[in-house]
Amino acid sequence: MKWKALIQRENGSATLEFLGMVPLVFMLMLIIWQFVVGVHGVIVTQSAVNEAAKVYSITGEWDQARAAAEKTVQTGAKYLTFNSAQTSVTSSDIFTAKVSVNIELIFFPDKLFPNGAPSLAFSSEASGKVIE
Known part of the structure; x- marks a missing residue:
């Protein structure tokens, strides 16, 4: 009878629920922040x-x-790494430019990755005409 009374009391249940939710909320915040960083990297690359x-x-x-292009990427953020920039001329004065960058995953500790944090490759293209 005494055990049943102890089990039915709900003292401290809110604390346990809070402690159970803190890691999930923290992980969700990290994922959202990484998404924001990725979107910013895409915008800087397009710029x-x-x-x-x-x-x-x-x-x-x-x-x-x-x-x-390299200057724009370097001033964008420290988690962006400029890879390459290429152009191809399709006709006499029409061209396509392509810029490639790496967007680092920012929440991994450096101790786990001595060769650098993992990153995502992204490239963007733009076309235009040479003005004469």
Whole structure:
């Protein structure tokens, strides 16, 4: 009879429920933050390829356009790594620019990955016409 009374009391149940939910809420916040970081990386990459296309369409010099794209990515955030920038000319004055970056997964501890945090590769393209 005494055990039944102890089991039916609900003293401390709110504390246990709170402690059970804290890790889940924390993980959800980390996942949402990583999603925001990824979206920001995509926006910066698209901005970089647009900048490269703009510079290339005005100057016709791919080295200047690549430097502009790399500068845009480097000023974007520390979790973005510039991989490459390429162009291909499809006709006499129409071109396609492509910029590739790595978006690091920011919540993994450095001790687990001595060669660098895992990352996601992303690339964006823009087309344009060289202004003469």
